[in-house]
Structure formats: C-alpha cells, structure tokens
Amino acid sequence: MKKKSPLAFLLIIGLMLASCHKKSEYKGYSLHASGFDYKLIKIGDDSIKCRYTDYITADITYKTMNDSLFFSGRRKFQISQPEYLGAIDECLTLIGKDDSASFIIPADNFFKKTLSSNLPKFLKASDKIKINIGIVDVQTIQEYDNEKIAFLKWIEDFGEYEKTILQQYINESKLKINPLPTGMYYLVVKKGNQKTVNLGDTIVVNYEGRFLNGKFFDSTRQRNEPFQFVYGQQWQVVKGMEEAIGIMHEGEKALFIMPSGLAFGQSGSSTGIIPPFTSLIFEVELISVKKV
Numbered sequence: 001m002k003k004k005s006p007l008a009f010l011l012i013i014g015l016m017l018a019s020c021h022k023k024s025e026y027k028g029y030s031l032h033a034s035g036f037d038y039k040l041i042k043i044g045d046d047s048i049k050c051r052y053t054d055y056i057t058a059d060i061t062y063k064t065m066n067d068s069l070f071f072s073g074r075r076k077f078q079i080s081q082p083e084y085l086g087a088i089d090e091c092l093t094l095i096g097k098d099d100s101a102s103f104i105i106p107a108d109n110f111f112k113k114t115l116s117s118n119l120p121k122f123l124k125a126s127d128k129i130k131i132n133i134g135i136v137d138v139q140t141i142q143e144y145d146n147e148k149i150a151f152l153k154w155i156e157d158f159g160e161y162e163k164t165i166l167q168q169y170i171n172e173s174k175l176k177i178n179p180l181p182t183g184m185y186y187l188v189v190k191k192g193n194q195k196t197v198n199l200g201d202t203i204v205v206n207y208e209g210r211f212l213n214g215k216f217f218d219s220t221r222q223r224n225e226p227f228q229f230v231y232g233q234q235w236q237v238v239k240g241m242e243e244a245i246g247i248m249h250e251g252e253k254a255l256f257i258m259p260s261g262l263a264f265g266q267s268g269s270s271t272g273i274i275p276p277f278t279s280l281i282f283e284v285e286l287i288s289v290k291k292v
Contacts, residue, residue: 026104032094034085037104041132044098048138051093052081055144057137057270063130065104070120070202071229071236074136076270088114088131100134111233118200120230121292136270162260162277169212169257169279184240185257192252192286197245199232200292205245206285217273217280226287238263244284253285 024031029039050056055078062071082090088110091103108125111117119125139147170185179185197203204226208219220227229236231245240262248254260266260277268276 029102029104032086032091034090036086036091038091038094039102040095040099041102042098042100042134044100044135045096047096049093049096050079050135050138052079052089053141054079055139055141056092056135059100059134059136061132063132064123065128065130067130069228070122071233073236074270083113084109091131092133092135095133095135097135097138100132102130102132104128104130115233117233120202120233121200122202162279165212166257166259166279175257180243182240182243182262183259184243184262185255186244186247187255188252189255189283190251190253190285192249195250195289195291197231197248197250197286197289198292201231202228202290202292203231203245204228204287206287207241208283210281212279212281240280241282241284244282245286248284248286250286250289253283256282256284258282 024037026037029037031037055076057074057076059074060071061069063069079089079092086105086109088103088105091101091105095101105128107123107127107129108119110129110131111119111123123129175185175187177185177187206220206226208216208221210216216222231242236242237245238258240256240258243262244254244256244258258280260279263280264274264276264278266276268274268278274280
C-alpha cells in the first residue's frame with residue numbers, strides 16, 4: 001500500500017477544507033459545499049480514488065444521529081452520477097481504496113432518491129443519518145468487465161453442477177418437502193405466533209449460514225449479535241433471505257435451502273467466502289417484528 005506523504009496529507013486536508021461553506025455544526029466533521037457533513041476516519045492508498053462509474057466494494061453502516069445502528073454489511077456496487085447535490089455517490093468521490101469516512105446526509109433524499117425506497121418509520125423527513133463507509137476495493141469499468149469475462153469463462157459449466165449437488169443433498173437428507181416456486185426449500189423447525197412481516201417493518205433475526213457439507217460461514221448466534229434491519233429496503237440481505245423472512249411468523253425458526261440464484265449467484269460473495277454457483281443452508285429465527 002502506498003502511504004501518503006505529510007505534504008500530500010496536508011494538501012488533501014486543505015482541498016477538503018476549501019470546499020466547505022462554513023464550519024460544520026457536528027463536532028469533528030467538515031461541511032462540504034454540496035451540503036453534506038463528512039469526517040475522515042482512516043486514510044489509505046491516495047493513488048486509487050473513487051470516481052463516477054467505478055465499482056467499489058465497501059463496508060457500510062447506517063446510524064441514526066444518536067448512533068443507533070440499523071444496518072451493517074459489505075456491498076459491491078457502481079458509483080453513479082449523482083442526481084442531486086450531496087448524494088452519497090458524490091460523498092464517495094472524496095475517498096479511495098482503504099480509506100474510511102463518516103458522512104451525515106438527509107435521510108429523506110437517501111432513502112427515496114438514492115435507494116428508491118420508503119423512509120423508515122423511525123425517521124422523519126427532516127432527519128439526517130450517519131453513513132460510515134470503508135472502501136475495500138475500487139475497480140474501473142474495464143477492470144470489472146475483464147474480471148467478469150474471465151470469470152464467466154471459468155464457471156460456464158457450474159450451473160448444472162450445482163443442480164446435481166443440490167439434488168444429491170435433498171435425496172441424501174431424505175427431506176420430504178417440495179421446493180417453492182423460486183426453487184428454495186422451506187422447513188419449519190419451530191412455529192411462531194400469528195404476526196407476519198410487511199414492507200417497512202423493523203425486524204430482528206438470528207441466523208446461521210452453512211454450506212451443504214455442514215461447514216458454517218456465518219452466524220449471528222456465535223457473534224451474539226442479532227441482525228436488525230428494515231424489511232424491504234435495498235442493500236440489506238440477499239434475495240433468498242428476503243423471501244424467506246417474508247413468509248415467516250414472529251417467533252418462528254425455520255431451515256431454508258437456497259440455490260445460488262437466491263443467494264450470491266454466479267459471482268459468489270464479494271468477500272470471497274461464498275464461491276460462485278453455491279447452494280446454501282440458512283437456519284433463521286425471526287425474533288421480533290415491530291410494525292410500522
């Protein structure tokens with residue numbers, strides 16, 4: 001990793017300060033000309049900056065202004081040209097690979113314009129939120145496309161292979177259940193109450209994820225950290241997990257076997273833990289449902 005020289009560091013700070021209209025009202029933050037507040041937490045490689053159209057892999061958290069966490073996860077996505085001043089995409093262009101920063105932006109714009117979703121019920125239209133972002137990797141469009149082409153050539157036969165492995169597991173486990181229309185298998189382990197999940201509800205779940213060979217790759221129970229998020233919002237969980245939670249009842253515990261198309265697909269997870277075209281097993285406990 002290329003380290004920043006003291007001169008480069010001072011230059012960056014000077015440029016960032018020059019972009020401010022006035023001092024931020026939030027301690028430790030600076031106010032950008034576009035209206036958002038920001039604070040550098042960690043400085044990484046100054047030679048690889050985030051630019052519009054780049055694909056980035058980032059660790060992201062959403063917090064309320066009183067530091068209540070309501071989302072945490074690693075995501076890979078493309079930085080778009082912002083549709084309005086102070087969009088999170090514009091914020092990202094201030095940082096680069098191995099950098100981390102905290103941004104304070106209006107909640108209403110972020111959820112409605114950037115995520116095209118409803119504002120969580122625990123936030124008002126006038127509220128702001130803190131988005132902390134740590135950049136893990138930055139790729140240009142060309143680098144992303146080259147990687148994708150090479151990868152697709154390597155895995156073009158994996159689709160049929162996964163179907164075979166999944167069917168073998170179902171047969172060997174003697175599971176007398178039929179898949180849902182999406183191809184996911186659903187087995188209730190413990191029944192819950194009558195409360196169901198609707199879009200916008202705040203839910204709390206425990207889950208354990210493992211491969212078909214039984215090896216665990218993630219567990220909120222082992223971390224003693226139940227996962228809380230607003231159901232139906234983007235960037236929260238994989239497609240299969242959203243479908244699974246949507247058919248559960250509060251207090252229920254269930255086992256879900258997901259084909260890769262409902263999990264991490266032909267690319268695998270951005271962390272590299274989940275290989276491409278990999279079926280997964282999730283044991284999910286829907287701890288609570290807080291209605292909107």
